Amino acid sequence: MPDIAKVNAQKKPAEPSGIDAAILRWQQELPAGCVCLDADVREQRGRTTFAPTVKIPAVLRPVETAQVQKIMAIASEFGVPVYPISQGRNWGYGSAAPIHAESVVLDLSRMNRILHVDEELAYAVIEPGVTQLQLYEELQKRGGNLWPDATGAGPDASIVGNYLDRGFGHTPLSDHQNQFAGIEIVLADGETLRTGYAALGAERIGDIARGGPGAGIDNLLIQGNFAIVTRMAVWLYPRPESCVAFALRVHEEKLLPRVIEQMRRLRFHNVFNGSPHLANDYRVLGINARFPYESADPTKGLTKLQREELQKEPGVAPWTLLAGIYGPAAQVRANTRTAKKAFRGLGKQIIVTEKLLRTGDFVLSLLPLPLRRTRNDLASAS
Amino acid sequence: MPDIAKVNAQKKPAEPSGIDAAILRWQQELPAGCVCLDADVREQRGRTTFAPTVKIPAVLRPVETAQVQKIMAIASEFGVPVYPISQGRNWGYGSAAPIHAESVVLDLSRMNRILHVDEELAYAVIEPGVTQLQLYEELQKRGGNLWPDATGAGPDASIVGNYLDRGFGHTPLSDHQNQFAGIEIVLADGETLRTGYAALGAERIGDIARGGPGAGIDNLLIQGNFAIVTRMAVWLYPRPESCVAFALRVHEEKLLPRVIEQMRRLRFHNVFNGSPHLANDYRVLGINARFPYESADPTKGLTKLQREELQKEPGVAPWTLLAGIYGPAAQVRANTRTAKKAFRGLGKQIIVTEKLLRTGDFVLSLLPLPLRRTRNDLASAS
Structure with a gap:
């Protein structure tokens, strides 16, 4: 498979013609609203607190995994570097702007469904756009028996973004890099992959246990851009007495x-x-x-x-x-x-x-x- | 880099001439005692409890990392599959025999030094041949303020072998896949690699913290044969009151x-x-x-x-x-x-x-x- 890291590391950004062609294909193959060329949005997504603004050709806003797959397949075909963000609001964890100019920003904030809350085994399956506030409110609505491990990054910060950035919180589940499982990832060529037990068809076990037979690849996604995480089972803390x-x-x-x-x-x-x-x-x-x-x-x-x-x-x-x-x-x-x-x-x-x-x-x-x-x-x- | 997994996965084992040539080179470049062609030892190392015995051309017994590097460089050169074991005595975790016939067994049991015990931060740096009994005795000699997390695999089982096989014990440090850091690995081509903070020169931090900047690769070594672990900082449990x-x-x-x-x-x-x-x-x-x-x-x-x-x-x-x-x-x-x-x-x-x-x-x-x-x-x- 081609990998995002390599694409991103290319000395020379893709030729403008490649980007233009890719944008055209994205516009053809994705629903309206997925491809944003609006100058304000592009400018805002390229802004950092300290360095010069990064020029971004487009912001892609998928609503589901299948669209992420399509986006990546086309990006690979045209050699366009892609920089995924979840919400871009993990304050204190660095900027959400791409590290290379001419990268397309893959904004996953519209993929914000809470797919499942497991009260018995204490976890929630979420998409990358789900924020701390959103999960908190959902859990409160269900009676507040489960606590998310909140970080100081703010209520609008993406949980998946924080966990993938080696974030930390305050409860016994504070070391976020080890407090999730059950990820689904989209590779650079658009293929999806399940890891651990879920790869063997045991999805619920995969949601609560890291590992499974063979090498553990989940940690490659921590501060790593080898793939895009589109689903995560985040472990929760049962409300203590x-x-x-x-x-x-x-x-x-x-x-x-x-x-x-x-x-x-x-x-x-x-x-x-x-x-x-x-x-x-x-x-x-x-x-x-x-x-x-x-x-x-x-x-x-x-x-x-x-x-x-x-x-x-x-x-x-x-x-x-x-x-x-x-x-x-x-x-x-x-x-x-x-x-x-x-x-x-x-x-x-x-x-x-x-x-x-x-x-x-x-x-x-x-x-x-x-x-x-x-x-x-x-x-x-x- | 060439990788062991690929070499091992080759449908056709290396031609006998390749193995013979490799054995000759190992004999030339390694001290006496490192290359064992003894029929009894080879037979014993290929024995399993259930399946037919695996035929092993040689058992290599290095005493230090530099020799492991030499062994792997030569193995890669001649395309000889290598199957590393630490002690081969993690009873209950599967057989120590190679999964492919004609694999050379890399027996790390002579690399059995306890390189460092850190009483303050509660860890021991060990080589792969160190057994449960050996570490226990060393810690007792030092006053018994630190406990290893023992498994039921027996006193002669290798600790590194157990940790790399996703072993488990009984203390709060029981989930072995997450209770070590500071590994040194030898890649298939003979190069060594440090991971996490140690790769940045911060060895002591690297011994007590997983992670460091960027993707976490340590878990790739768990039940994975992408490289050979020659050093590990195993976390210990300070004797509780x-x-x-x-x-x-x-x-x-x-x-x-x-x-x-x-x-x-x-x-x-x-x-x-x-x-x-x-x-x-x-x-x-x-x-x-x-x-x-x-x-x-x-x-x-x-x-x-x-x-x-x-x-x-x-x-x-x-x-x-x-x-x-x-x-x-x-x-x-x-x-x-x-x-x-x-x-x-x-x-x-x-x-x-x-x-x-x-x-x-x-x-x-x-x-x-x-x-x-x-x-x-x-x-x-x-």
Whole structure:
């Protein structure tokens, strides 16, 4: 099979005539709305936050796998590089613009069906356009017994896009590269392929188990463009009886090695069974507030003094640890006690239970001042 | 690069002249002892438990990666199929004999160095010939703070062989395909390759983290023969404060669906944080006793009546669940209570603590009668 990586890696982009011919064929063989030549859309899809805009000849918007197959077969025939994106909104994971000029963007956002939710075995089969918000709402509608492992990339981010980009979340299913199975892929020549057990006809087993006989090829698709994933069984977390968010604000930087040591120990032993996150002050401020344009120069960043000032705001510390403890109530109680003991003397501990989370005031009190001010402004303005 | 899979898949085995020429070159370029043409060894390496013996022209026994490289370069040059094994003793995982006649066996058992044990980050870097017993003894010598995730394949089984065969064990690191990193591989043409972070020069990170930038290729080596693994960082389990083996004997087959439901729930929520094992009577008898040759026909297996008789032996039930609960003492206590409650009324529960495990009598009482008899016979005979 020809492969997308090779096509993309070609030094010389395809001749314009090749692209024009391919566009013509796509227009002939795909329904209206699938081939977008609109200048605004092309410009928007080629925009990045830092580098020069990439020129894109067309944005292709299939609604089903068969159309992806057709698109790829024609692209291969005319040697046109294709750059697939799911939603293009995994903020923090890099730009959605193609890395090579003259690449056609394959925008999978219209393939956004939730094909199946398995309440018993805790997974959802989704298409690449399904967003975090969309799956969350679907699961809530069904009673909320299953949790998606959400990332900080935002509600409009594609789940498949995040999983394929080695994303991470907060629950015990946080290491996304290993928390899915049952993929269907379209190869560069337009053929589809099922992997693992599904390839043997055992689709439900294929949805819940990586592997199957022989070499595992699923990880080739992680940050790899050998094929296009059009279906994925994303594993979900059955709502635990209890959960606690454990936060630690470390005010003395010299204590950090001991914090990391304890963090590692608790992670090894499933006390922190979610993925612990360790953030410096910049990271926390970046989550909770906008850059203070009125008092600092954005081209230079904060001065040492300004940074130290902001560190004094409630809710900000040089280092902040955040970790989830999920499970049956008795297990969570035991683990919370273990965590409290482990970090004694290493910083300010904040234990957030589900009950506390439901009281907005408490959450607000955790936020640094700048954001609280913004919230208050908004509140008084409304 | 030429690949082993393709070479192996050739319809026609290499011409005898090719093999003879390759053997001559191996003899010329490798130290004495590396090329074994001994008829007994070749016969033994080609033996299987069920199919006709495979004829093997030579057994190659390198002691270091450079020799593996030389072997593969020459094999590629002469088109000789190569079948790598580590120790050939992963009982239960299939035969160690080549699948194609005329394959040369690459026996890696002399590459058995433990290159590094990292007490802080809990892993060991090993060569393919390292056995379960060898690593266990090394870790015990160092104080026993780290546990390998042992499998039932026996003390002489290669760890790398087991991990590459999608093996499984009992601790929280039981899913072996995902519990290693830092591999070094020799490709079919004799080139070596490091994957993930190690490929970027960050060896220690590469030893503890799968992934790194770009596509993940490590899983291609699982039950795949695209390359030969000569180094692996196997993750270890830091000795937990407490551990409990939870066993359940299910005497009423109709309760099995409810048992499985609870097992799944406890697994999802890290109550069973080791891999639960569910075995039928045959499996338990197969572990604990030999086939009763004196009373049953081995070509026909047990009769229904004989099977029902054996099910009545203490320690045997139609179904037996065995699961590990590991962690800090308080967590293990909470999880054991949860497990007890979950399986109430579903069978006979047996809780084995570490303390109980140390008393041999208790373990003996768990064994089915035939084996106890054998043990008693042995005891009285000695």
